[in-house]
Amino acid sequence: MGSFLDIQDDPNEVSGTAAILRSMGTSFQSEAQGILGEINAVNGERPWGNDSYGQAFEQTYNVVPEGSEVPLREAVEEGLGRAGEGLIKPADKTVLAMTEYQGVDIENRNKINQANV
Incomplete structure (x- = not known):
């Protein structure tokens, strides 16, 4: 346990x-x-086909939805490409914070001990 935090x-x-x-x-x-x-x-493979339904699907799949900056297809790719970052980044930052915390705590303890001498 730390002395100050x-x-x-x-x-x-x-x-x-x-x-x-x-x-x-x-x-x-x-x-x-x-x-x-x-x-x-x-x-x-474009499994949706080339008939009117397939063309309608492909158009919708590649159109930029209202309020978005990228087509649905790209949004899915980007979302899956970033999957896991919401867990990995905070975990890495937590480890870094604890490492820094321990280092600062040791440094402060040493300074307090020197001041008490």
């Missing part, structure tokens, strides 16, 4: 939990990349 758990435990979260994010990211690969493979 109230961390309820051991910073190493917090970092351990963050590592688990990162692992989950990485696994989720890997699964999403697999799904994206499957979608791209299917898209390459």
